[in-house]
Amino acid sequence: MNTLFGTLSRTAALRRAPLALRRSSQFQTSFQFTARPAAVNLAQVHARFAASSVAGRPGSQTIEHAKQNVKEEVGNSMTDWARSIAGGVFTVDSVKPSKDSFFGITTAVAHSVPTPYLVMGLTGGIPYIASSATTVYLAHQAGLATMGVLTNMDPGVALNILDQALNFQVHYGAVLLSFLGAIHWGMEFSGLGGYKGYPRLFLGISPAVLAWSTITLQPTFALLWQWLGFTALWYADNKVTAAGWTPKWYSQYRFYLSILVGTCIIGSLAGISYYGPVAGHGLVSHDLNMIRAERKLIEPERAGHVGGDIEAISGDESGDTYVVIRRKNKNGNADNGANGEAHAQQ
Template sequence: MLSTAFAPALRRAPFALRRPFSSTTSASSLLKTTALTRPLPATLRSQLLARGAASSVSGQPGSQTLGHAAQNIREELGHSASDLAKTIAAGNAYTDGVAPSNQTFLGITNSVAHSVPTPYVVFGLAGGIPYLGASGATVYLAHQAGMATQGLIPNMDPGVAITLLDQALNLQTTYGAVMLSFLGALHWGFEFAGYGGHKSYSRLLLGAAPVVFGWSTLALLPTSALIAQWAGFTTLWWADLKATGAGWTPKWYSQYRFYLSILVGSCIIASLAATSYWGPVGGHGLVSHDLQMIRAERKQKQPETEGIVKGAIGTVAAQEDSDNYVMIKHNEPKEESPKQEQQKQQ
C-alpha cells in the first residue's frame, strides 16, 4: 500500500532514485526521498541551470545560449592571455596582498614592468633606437634602389642606390651582432656577482655562446645574416626565460628581454620584407654586368637633356603628343644655284 501511494512521485524521480522499496524501508526515509523528488520552483530551477558545469572534470560552465557561449569565450581568452603573461614573466607574477590583484594580461604585465628599475628601462629603450633607425634606413633605401633600377628615379644611378642599401644592411647586421654579444655578457655579470648562486660553466657558456654566434653572422650575406640573427635573438630569449625561472636572473628579466626581442624581430622582418619586395641587394646575383645592362637600357629610354649640338640648328613645332613645345634639329644646308656660286667666286 505504501509503495502504491508513492508511485506518482517515483515516476517523476530521477533514474538513480528509482529503486524498489524493501520491507525494512522506514516512513521517515520515504518522506525524505519524496522531498528530493519534488519539482523545484521555476525561478530556482532557472538559476541552477543557467550555466551548469559542462564537465565534472574541468568544472567549466556549459554554453546553453549564445550569450553564455560569448561569455565563455571571453573568459577563456582572458585566462589564456593571463597565462601568456605569466609565461613571459617566467611565472613571476607580482600581486598585492592588500589590494585585489588584476589577473589579466595587462595587469600582470604592468605589475612586472613596474618592478623594473627606471634606469634599466631608459637605457634599454635608448639601446634599441640605433637598431630601429638602421632598419628604417634599410626599408627606405630598399625602396629607392628598387625605383632606381626600374628607371623611375632618373637622377639616381642604380649602382649607387644598391651600394647605399648594402651599407645600411651592414650597419643593421653589425649592430645586431653587438646586441647579441651584450645580452650574452649580462650572464657573465650575473655569474661574477653570484646572483642566485654561482653556476660556473653552465652560465658562462650561456654568456659566451651569443658572442660567437653574433660574430659568425657577419660572414654571411646581409639578408642571410638577418635571418640568422632573428633565430639567435629568439633562441636567446628562450634561454633567458629558462634562466629567469631557475632564479639565475632578476624576476623581471624575462619580460624585459621579451619586449626587446619583439622590437628587434619586428625590425628584422621589416627589413627582409622591404629588400624582397623592392630593392635588389648587392651580392645576390646583381653583378657589374647587370648594372651595365640597366644603365644602357636607361640611356636609350631617357632623352638627352643637356649637351652641345654642333652645326647649324633650328627649332620646329613639336607634335601634339610631345612633352615639349618645340624641337631642336639640325638645319640641312641648302643647295646653292650656279649663279650664287659664281658670285661667291668673284
C-alpha cells in the same frame, strides 16, 4: 572440562579471526566493493553532461553565454601567457595587477623593472630602429632607380648605399646580441643567484659566437640568423629566470628587447623583398652580361670548328695572327666572311 573449554576456546578464536578467514564475509565484501564503483562511475558519466551539478544545465545555454565563455577562456589563456613571459616567478598576489589580464599583468611586472635599466635598454634599440627604417627606405629607392623610375640617383650608388645600411644593421645587431650574452657573465661574477660556473659562462659566450659568425654571411641571411639568435636567447633567459639565476623581472625586460629587435629584423627583410630589385632582372645581372660581351669581343678565339673544305693562308702583317684558316665556297674561291674564319695563333 577440557573438552568443554576446548570447544569454547575454538569458537571464540574463530569469532576473533580476521576477515580474510571468513569465506562468506570475504565473498560478500568483495561483491559489494566491485559493485559500488560501477554505480559511482555511472553517476559521474551522467553528471559530465551538465556544467552545474545544482541546476543540471550546460555551460553555454545561449549564443551570448557561448561568447562570454570564449572570451573568458581567451582571457585566461592570455593571463597564463603573461605569467609565462615573466618566467613564471610572479603570481597575481605578488604583482597586484590593476586588471587580471595580459596587459594588466604585463604592466604590473614592467613596473617592477628598475627605470634606469628599462630606459637605457630601450634607448640602445633606437639606432637599430633607425637602421631598419633606413634599410627599407633605401631598398625602395634602389628598386625605383633600377627600374628607371628614379632618375636623380644612379642605380649603382643606390645599391651601394643599401648594402652599407644592411651591413650596419648586421654589425649593430651582433653588438646587441653579444652584450645581452655578456650580462650573464656579470651576474656570474657578482654571484647573483649563486655561482653557477661553466653553464652560465657558456650561456653568456654562445650569443657572441653566433653573432660575430653572422658577419661573414650575406646581409639577408645574417639578419635571419640573428633573429633566431635573439629568439633563442630570450627563451634561455626565460628558463634561467624561472631557475633563479637572474632577477625576477629579467625575463619580462628581455621580452621587450626581443620584440623590438625582432620587429626590426622582420621589417627589414620584408622591405627588401617587397621594394628591392628583383633577383635576375636587376642592375647586377645586366652589368655581368655586358662584361661578358666585352670580353668575348676583345679576347681572340683560340679554338673553334670549321666544317667543309678549308684552306690555310698566311695572315697579314697588320693582323693579330700568323695563320688564317678559312672555308672555301662552292665556286672554289675562299670565303672571307666572318662566319667562315677561325684564327689560330702560333
